[in-house]
Amino acid sequence: MAESVDRVDIAIIGAGPVGMTLALALAGGPYKVLLIDSRRRGAWAADPRALALSHGTRQILEHLGAWNAEAATAIETIHVSQRGGFGRTLLMARDYDIPALGYVMRYRELAAALDAQLDSSRLLNDSPLIDLRSSREGTAIRLASGADTRRFAARLVVHAEGTPGNDVEITVRDYRQHAVVAEVRPAGGHAHRAWERFTPDGPLALLPLAQDYSVVFSVPPDQATQLLQIDDDGFLAALHARFGGRVRFTAAGPRARFPLALRIRQQLTATRQVWIGNAAQSLHPVSGQGFNLGLRDAWELAQTLLASAGEDPGDDAILATYARGRQFDRGGSMAFTDGLVRIFSNDLAPLRFARGLGLLTLDLLPPLRHFVARRMIWGARAWP
Numbered sequence: 274m275a276e277s278v279d280r281v282d283i284a285i286i287g288a289g290p291v292g293m294t295l296a297l298a299l300a301g302g303p304y305k306v307l308l309i310d311s312r313r314r315g316a317w318a319a320d321p322r323a324l325a326l327s328h329g330t331r332q333i334l335e336h337l338g339a340w341n342a343e344a345a346t347a348i349e350t351i352h353v354s355q356r357g358g359f360g361r362t363l364l365m366a367r368d369y370d371i372p373a374l375g376y377v378m379r380y381r382e383l384a385a386a387l388d389a390q391l392d393s394s395r396l397l398n399d400s401p402l403i404d405l406r407s408s409r410e411g412t413a414i415r416l417a418s419g420a421d422t423r424r425f426a427a428r429l430v431v432h433a434e435g436t437p438g439n440d441v442e443i444t445v446r447d448y449r450q451h452a453v454v455a456e457v458r459p460a461g462g463h464a465h466r467a468w469e470r471f472t473p474d475g476p477l478a479l480l481p482l483a484q485d486y487s488v489v490f491s492v493p494p495d496q497a498t499q500l501l502q503i504d505d506d507g508f509l510a511a512l513h514a515r516f517g518g519r520v521r522f523t524a525a526g527p528r529a530r531f532p533l534a535l536r537i538r539q540q541l542t543a544t545r546q547v548w549i550g551n552a553a554q555s556l557h558p559v560s561g562q563g564f565n566l567g568l569r570d571a572w573e574l575a576q577t578l579l580a581s582a583g584e585d586p587g588d589d590a591i592l593a594t595y596a597r598g599r600q601f602d603r604g605g606s607m608a609f610t611d612g613l614v615r616i617f618s619n620d621l622a623p624l625r626f627a628r629g630l631g632l633l634t635l636d637l638l639p640p641l642r643h644f645v646a647r648r649m650i651w652g653a654r655a656w657p
């Protein structure tokens with residue numbers, strides 16, 4: 274007997290924070306939406322990352338009823354400096370008439386808040402994709418579901434399955450850095466200050482999180498291995514050495530690592546398909562842009578689709594409108610993070626001097642400093 278085929282308007286593949294944001298932004302609209310994930314529901318509970326969320330991201334999450342205020346720690350100032358060189362700059366929320374430049378939240382707490390708002394009947398977990406075929410008429414999706422397979426027909430497939438592997442559509446720049454993440458306890462509290470410190474090995478970020486700092490330590494892969502193998506005292510000593518005594522730490526939690534590369538999908542759309550979030554672009558975590566950009570992808574796609582209610586959501590013209598609208602924000606965020614990594618991750622004396630001048634200029638020239646701060650707060654809306 275032939276397997277039955279369930280019909281939906283929009284299938285979102287990947288129930289990570291970006292896929293869930295899109296599902297929520299489309300809820301209540303005219304489309305029948307299905308959100309699919311290969312993992313069990315709540316698998317994100319094991320994720321060790323914390324994310325810096327911009328003020329603009331908070332506003333969108335609030336609108337969706339998914340802002341987890343109790344899990345958010347405000348960033349009131351950001352201190353930017355380089356190891357072994359002069360110059361530093363300070364960004365302050367009070368200069369922008371907002372309560373915080375951004376917020377820090379654990380990935381798992383962000384995911385839990387989004388998940389709590391989902392309509393469970395529109396969510397399919399534990400269902401790895403077996404096959405996807407798209408044509409002008411529609412897309413055919415085959416999923417594994419336990420020992421069985423299930424088939425769906427969708428008018429539009431949204432790819433939100435996170436960082437892609439190597440594929441001809443993806444341009445990859447391997448940074449030869451891995452991020453080692455951990456939560457560490459500062460002596461004397463954090464006073465809601467985040468630190469971004471550039472070192473020749475890679476950037477080091479300290480993000481205030483509850484009573485602690487979330488550390489994102491970007492280093493070459495062999496150093497990442499060492500940082501995972503040493504004991505807590507050794508890890509704290511490595512942190513102190515790179516941080517130059519500005520902050521003292523008293524305890525460290527478990528550590529984990531993530532390889533870092535820039536992965537860019539050249540075409541955001543194909544016949545009845547569109548890519549958003551990390552599936553469209555995976556960035557270096559420096560300056561915390563990745564999820565904020567992915568959330569704006571999800572939000573803008575939902576607005577484009579809702580504005581075309583009554584039309585075919587997989588229509589080429591609608592997808593082209595979306596892709597055109599994302600060019601500026603996407604290009605700016607990729608250039609901003611990639612530029613920071615490339616300019617700062619080396620130890621050439623002339624560049625060190627130029628970077629010091631850059632940081633000093635940033636501090637002395639308010640318009641330039643305001644541009645950088647607005648990029649952290651709003652993303653593409655940084656431009657006046």
Ligand SMILES: Cc1cc2nc3c(=O)[nH]c(=O)nc-3n(C[C@H](O)[C@H](O)[C@H](O)COP(=O)(O)OP(=O)(O)OC[C@H]3O[C@@H](n4cnc5c(N)ncnc54)[C@H](O)[C@@H]3O)c2cc1C
Nearest residue numbers: 287289290291311324325434435550551558561563564565
């Ligand atoms: C160390 C580190 C620190 C970071 N810090 C920040 C920060 O401070 N601020 C910030 O904005 N961003 C930050 N990022 C980036 C941020 O984590 C990502 O941009 C964000 O997680 C992307 O969300 P996503 O939903 O697109 O993908 P993911 O979070 O990867 O979720 C993808 C989902 O798709 C599912 N999936 C995968 N394959 C399939 C499949 N074949 N079929 C069905 N489902 C599938 C997965 O199970 C998962 O649930 C950081 C990243 C790292 C590594």
